Amino acid sequence: EISRKGSIPIPDEDYSMLDLPSLLEVLPSDQRKLDEIDTHDKPQFEWLRYDYYNESCPLAEQIVRSVVRELYQLRPSIAPALLRLVFHDCFVEGCDASVLLDPADGIESEKDSPPNISLKGYDVIDRIKSELEEACPGVVSCADIIVLAARESVLLAGGPFYPLYTGRKDSTISFPKIATFELPSPHDDFSKAIESFASRGFDERETVALLGAHSTGTIHCEFFYNRLYNFSETNEADPSIDTEFLELLRSKCNHSHSSSSSSSPSPSPSSSAAANNISNSLLSNPGMKMDYEGPGTGFGTLYYRSLLQGRGLLFVDQQMTAGEQTETWVQAYASDVLLFQADFGRTMIKLSNLQVLTAPMGQIRLNCRKVN
Numbered sequence: 017e018i019s020r021k022g023s024i025p026i027p028d029e030d031y032s033m034l035d036l037p038s039l040l041e042v043l044p045s046d047q048r049k050l051d052e053i054d055t056h057d058k059p060q061f062e063w064l065r066y067d068y069y070n071e072s073c074p075l076a077e078q079i080v081r082s083v084v085r086e087l088y089q090l091r092p093s094i095a096p097a098l099l100r101l102v103f104h105d106c107f108v109e110g111c112d113a114s115v116l117l118d119p120a121d122g123i124e125s126e127k128d129s130p131p132n133i134s135l136k137g138y139d140v141i142d143r144i145k146s147e148l149e150e151a152c153p154g155v156v157s158c159a160d161i162i163v164l165a166a167r168e169s170v171l172l173a174g175g176p177f178y179p180l181y182t183g184r185k186d187s188t189i190s191f192p193k194i195a196t197f198e199l200p201s202p203h204d205d206f207s208k209a210i211e212s213f214a215s216r217g218f219d220e221r222e223t224v225a226l227l228g229a230h231s232t233g234t235i236h237c238e239f240f241y242n243r244l245y246n247f248s249e250t251n252e253a254d255p256s257i258d259t260e261f262l263e264l265l266r267s268k269c270n271h272s273h274s275s276s277s278s279s280s281p282s283p284s285p286s287s288s289a290a291a292n293n294i295s296n297s298l299l300s301n302p303g304m305k306m307d308y309e310g311p312g313t314g315f316g317t318l319y320y321r322s323l324l325q326g327r328g329l330l331f332v333d334q335q336m337t338a339g340e341q342t343e344t345w346v347q348a349y350a351s352d353v354l355l356f357q358a359d360f361g362r363t364m365i366k367l368s369n370l371q372v373l374t375a376p377m378g379q380i381r382l383n384c385r386k387v388n
């Protein structure tokens with residue numbers, strides 16, 4: 017039983033070649049897009065495989081790894097950016113790199129949908145892609161690059177290693193409306209958040225584990241500003257915020273950083289689109305490091321401990337202490353780092369396998385920003 021023992025190996029060198037049978041057992045075969053296709057032709061469809069590029073591009077995983085590591089040395093913020101990117105790709109019509117498509121020929125792109133405005137890391141994917149195109153032209157999909165780059169980022173942020181199947185293909189369409197309406201909002205309450213993850217097949221335990229990703233990176237004031245000054249139109253702070261922490265947050269996010277949308281009342285949780293609506297001033301405010309206790313201070317544990325102390329940054333994060341089951345998991349992860357690492361790794365595998373496209377569907381984009 018891997019989750020309790022936390023025995024996910026963290027290999028030092030050539031991990032793409034590792035034989036990891038016990039972990040691969042947990043890989044879900046959730047290829048809904050295939051299942052939806054009625055019929056006898058199914059056997060012609062490919063499935064994801066472990067080490068899919070073994071023959072066609074044996075260095076693929078190592079190239080992803082070395083580019084991410086090299087760029088991370090110069091810009092550590094790429095690690096959280098890539099981790100967020102996999103979530104925003106996979107949650108919207110599956111892990112198909114649809115989030116990378118630029119607007120073209122009057123067709124809108126997911127990139128421009130409100131929840132994606134502050135998404136970053138596209139340039140890192142471009143760089144990885146160009147190295148892969150040099151090594152093995154037309155072979156490695158952008159969708160695989162996203163999941164592999166996110167895995168590397170988790171390791172760099174102090175999280176667990178997890179094995180991944182590969183063989184995803186890239187979509188030829190972008191889904192801006194779905195991104196706008198179906199990506200969860202930072203202002204979501206408990207039931208809305210749980211419902212949103214449940215609609216993608218994640219139970220409460222998995223939802224709490226996934227949110228552990230908020231151990232790393234930066235959250236701009238915009239996303240929790242209303243909690244500091246005007247929670248639910250009360251002109252007061254969110255009473256669930258620890259008082260000392262409130263002072264700290266207010267000092268980081270004072271009125272001069274406010275913007276028209278953030279100073280407006282807390283958006284209705286019934287509208288993801290409205291709740292996700294943010295202004296450009298977002299990008300100019302300093303925000304708050306999620307590992308505000310200090311960098312490298314433990315991926316996971318500290319995040320859950322801070323939730324238990326009323327020190328969650330986003331309303332939706334803090335809401336994980338509002339449900340009986342979710343709170344139990346917050347407590348478990350706050351005290352058992354191995355349990356968290358194993359659950360997080362497993363849930364990231366599941367996220368990385370959501371509704372994938374495999375041959376003969378989709379394509380290998382030559383440039384991740386546009387269809388071939």
Ligand code: HEM
Nearest residue numbers: 096097099100103134200201202226229233234235236239
């Ligand atoms: C209820 C679900 C979630 C909501 C509402 C949410 C919302 C947000 C928001 C508003 C930010 C701040 C962005 C900014 O200030 O620019 C953020 C950052 C981030 N999110 Fe989430 N998130 C959710 C779940 C997840 C999941 C499941 C993952 C990954 C598995 C994730 C990974 C991250 C990371 C790593 C960052 C930091 C990004 C950076 O520093 O560049 N989030 N999220």
